Amino acid sequence: MVSERFIKNLQEDYALKRKEIKARLREFKQKGKSSNRELFEELAFCILTANASAKMGLRAIEAIKDIIHKGTAEEISKAIKGSHRFWRIRPAFIYETREYLKKEYKLDIKRILSSYKGHPYELRDFFALNKKIKGIGFKEASHFLRNIGYRGYAILDKHILNCLYEFGVLEKNVRPSNRKDYLYIESKMKKFSKEINIDIDELDLLLWSRQTGEILK
Numbered sequence: 001m002v003s004e005r006f007i008k009n010l011q012e013d014y015a016l017k018r019k020e021i022k023a024r025l026r027e028f029k030q031k032g033k034s035s036n037r038e039l040f041e042e043l044a045f046c047i048l049t050a051n052a053s054a055k056m057g058l059r060a061i062e063a064i065k066d067i068i069h070k071g072t073a074e075e076i077s078k079a080i081k082g083s084h085r086f087w088r089i090r091p092a093f094i095y096e097t098r099e100y101l102k103k104e105y106k107l108d109i110k111r112i113l114s115s116y117k118g119h120p121y122e123l124r125d126f127f128a129l130n131k132k133i134k135g136i137g138f139k140e141a142s143h144f145l146r147n148i149g150y151r152g153y154a155i156l157d158k159h160i161l162n163c164l165y166e167f168g169v170l171e172k173n174v175r176p177s178n179r180k181d182y183l184y185i186e187s188k189m190k191k192f193s194k195e196i197n198i199d200i201d202e203l204d205l206l207l208w209s210r211q212t213g214e215i216l217k
Helices: 004-031 036-049 054-064 073-080 090-105 109-115 120-129 138-147 158-166 179-195 200-212
Strands: none
Touching: 004 138, 004 200, 036 054, 036 090, 036 109, 036 138, 054 073, 054 090, 073 090, 090 109, 120 138, 120 179, 138 179, 158 179, 158 200, 179 200
């Protein structure tokens, strides 16, 4: 059970950060209007942030912006060596995912997104469970979709899980290892967001900022 004192503290923090949080969410919505090439770059960013950090992902994306669409795995690896802890394996994930999306969908990510209109869970499943899309599980699939303007997904990284556990929303602090576990924890977070009257997308950024001190993507 979350104490009233904590809820009040969280709501006060939200009041201070609400304007910045809403502005960030508007940026995400605008990002969703980008070209297919830019949407793929966002997907690659999420591949790079898994078990790393947003800042590390941003540095790596900047390093490969000129070769991300045509470079080999080896060329991408060379470009991010020194700026990313997984410089050997993540480039292969990006390359293989890019080639799969080119072959099967002509890199038309917008078509993929529109084909699941009205089916948010199935849309996330496409990215999270598709073995041809490398390095993307439920957390990063949620991250990618949030970053291009989709709403209602929980991004259950270590920062969010730590907060939910500390607040008593979760009985134990364990990362979800499958779809069932992810949906269960996500449902707990959604219930909590309704109880404190803070939208789940805004709550996600709020909790993340409390752990990291920043409101990044």
